[in-house]
Amino acid sequence: MVSLERTTAPPRFRHLVATIPALCGLLGALIANIPISLLGGLVPAPLLALVPVYFWCLVRPDLMTPAVALLIGMAEDILSGGPPGIWTLAFVLTYALVARQRDSFAGLGGLAAVLGFAAAAAFACAVAYFAVAGFAFLTPGAHLPPVPPILGELAMTVLFYPPSTLAMGWLHHKLVGASRGDV
Amino acid sequence: MANAWKIARKSNAQLPLLIVIALAVVLVLLGKAQSGLFDRARAHATDLMAPLLQKVRAPVAGFDRWIGSIGEIFSVYEQNLKLKEENARLRQWRNVAIVLQGRVGRYQSLLHAVPDPQMNRVLARVIGRASRPFLQTMILDAGRGNQVLPGQAVMDARGMIGRIYLTGQRTSWVILLTDLNSRIPVTIAPRNVQAMMTGDNTANPVLNLVSHTVTLHAGDQVISSGDGGLLPAGLPVGTVLPDGAGGWRVALLADAAASQDVEILNFSKPPEAPPATAQLPAEAAGLKPQAPPPQATTAPVVAAPAKPKPAAVAPAAPAAAEPAEDR
Numbered sequence: 001m002v003s004l005e006r007t008t009a010p011p012r013f014r015h016l017v018a019t020i021p022a023l024c025g026l027l028g029a030l031i032a033n034i035p036i037s038l039l040g041g042l043v044p045a046p047l048l049a050l051v052p053v054y055f056w057c058l059v060r061p062d063l064m065t066p067a068v069a070l071l072i073g074m075a076e077d078i079l080s081g082g083p084p085g086i087w088t089l090a091f092v093l094t095y096a097l098v099a100r101q102r103d104s105f106a107g108l109g110g111l112a113a114v115l116g117f118a119a120a121a122a123f124a125c126a127v128a129y130f131a132v133a134g135f136a137f138l139t140p141g142a143h144l145p146p147v148p149p150i151l152g153e154l155a156m157t158v159l160f161y162p163p164s165t166l167a168m169g170w171l172h173h174k175l176v177g178a179s180r181g182d183v
Numbered sequence: 184m185a186n187a188w189k190i191a192r193k194s195n196a197q198l199p200l201l202i203v204i205a206l207a208v209v210l211v212l213l214g215k216a217q218s219g220l221f222d223r224a225r226a227h228a229t230d231l232m233a234p235l236l237q238k239v240r241a242p243v244a245g246f247d248r249w250i251g252s253i254g255e256i257f258s259v260y261e262q263n264l265k266l267k268e269e270n271a272r273l274r275q276w277r278n279v280a281i282v283l284q285g286r287v288g289r290y291q292s293l294l295h296a297v298p299d300p301q302m303n304r305v306l307a308r309v310i311g312r313a314s315r316p317f318l319q320t321m322i323l324d325a326g327r328g329n330q331v332l333p334g335q336a337v338m339d340a341r342g343m344i345g346r347i348y349l350t351g352q353r354t355s356w357v358i359l360l361t362d363l364n365s366r367i368p369v370t371i372a373p374r375n376v377q378a379m380m381t382g383d384n385t386a387n388p389v390l391n392l393v394s395h396t397v398t399l400h401a402g403d404q405v406i407s408s409g410d411g412g413l414l415p416a417g418l419p420v421g422t423v424l425p426d427g428a429g430g431w432r433v434a435l436l437a438d439a440a441a442s443q444d445v446e447i448l449n450f451s452k453p454p455e456a457p458p459a460t461a462q463l464p465a466e467a468a469g470l471k472p473q474a475p476p477p478q479a480t481t482a483p484v485v486a487a488p489a490k491p492k493p494a495a496v497a498p499a500a501p502a503a504a505e506p507a508e509d510r
Binding site: 036077088089135 | 199200203204206207208210211212213214215218220221224225228229232236239240243310311312313314315316317318320321322356363381382383384385389
């Protein structure tokens with residue numbers, strides 16, 4: 001998964017190119033949270049912002065830093081309208097998991113790569129669910145959040161992973177390139 | 184622990200991973216304690232997106248309707264017959280309702296009943312919807328600029344949809360009755376059973392009865408009770424539905440997924456002024472104030488007022504005493 005190409009961007013645009021992973025995450029958060037339901041709310045929106053966090057953490061961890069993951073998580077929180085901070089925590093912890101197992105995740109290809117992302121996304125959804133459930137448990141009279149909607153969101157996120165990865169792979173090869181240490 | 188630091192160093196992170204994780208935890212706690220920061224950011228973001236949402240609303244709504252109607256194509260004939268029958272029945276009920284409304288008006292007039300509070304209504308258009316695992320909401324194109332405030336009830340033609348919980352200058356967010364965080368006090372007719380209706384992100388909110396000795400029946404009407412003074416009393420909400428496990432849920436009348444135009448009810452119950460000490464308890468009961476006891480008496484004067492204001496004694500005292508009661 002790690003590219004062996006050098007970046008094709010001119011040196012003067014290097015700083016601009018370095019922001020591409022963060023911009024991908026912010027754009028994903030924005031697109032996924034446009035409050036328009038195409039299917040009458042039957043299908044939840046995917047966590048598009050998680051895909052760049054996972055992808056760039058594997059291929060360019062120097063550009064997808066923990067602080068960038070935090071920023072993308074905050075954008076997801078603000079735009080999604082859910083309980084504040086939940087997705088920030090989920091994204092940062094998922095980042096930590098993926099960064100820790102970077103060699104294992106980066107070595108996957110084909111269907112296994114999708115399953116690898118599915119595992120990371122399941123971890124993010126589980127963190128978010130248990131955080132909300134924890135607060136609900138502490139609130140008198142509150143109900144635990146139902147599980148099917150979060151499973152639906154997980155399924156949609158995994159479904160959108162291959163096309164999103166293709167787009168970011170193109171950006172990686174054409175604009176960002178591999179880090180000096182990977183070449 | 185050491186691995187986390189190693190990862191942070193490997194990715195040239197400016198902030199070590201552990202610090203970022205700690206920041207995220209702090210953010211969760213801060214968001215729980217002071218959600219106003221996030222809310223303001225959300226309101227600004229929605230205000231910025233409002234023109235775009237208004238433009239894409241029409242084609243998306245058309246597509247949405249088309250997708251939603253695919254399943255109904257095969258049952259158009261049966262639905263038509265059913266609707267005709269229902270329409271005829273509703274026309275009969277309409278006549279009954281008009282007669283009863285007139286009768287209630289006459290009774291209220293005879294009893295000097297306190298009239299229902301006047302409510303301003305703001306008609307708003309739904310420009311966005313979001314159904315997320317932890318939030319079910321819709322976004323309206325009316326905000327603080329239209330005197331829309333958090334807490335106000337949102338209705339469609341059939342019944343209550345939810346409440347405003349966040350307002351921007353031009354937009355507002357509605358927390359749906361089905362949302363996990365929605366709780367409203369309701370009354371179940373005809374026995375006036377009080378209950379709390381709480382959403383759990385399913386289509387049918389849960390009814391938590393205040394008294395566990397009452398029995399409900401499927402189909403009983405659920406209306407807002409007005410307790411707490413946040414919502415007007417008597418807004419139609421839904422009908423009682425057994426959940427199959429001994430509990431009760433509510434089949435909502437409104438269809439939040441299909442509503443395009445909604446009404447925001449600007450209901451603000453005027454604050455109840457505490458009566459003056461001189462008015463209690465005799466004047467509030469409509470009795471004439473007693474003359475002040477003679478000064479020569481040695482007994483301490485506590486209950487009888489020294490100098491009641493004559494203007495405070497209203498001739499129609501029973502009616503004057505009624506506003507103190509929550510109807």
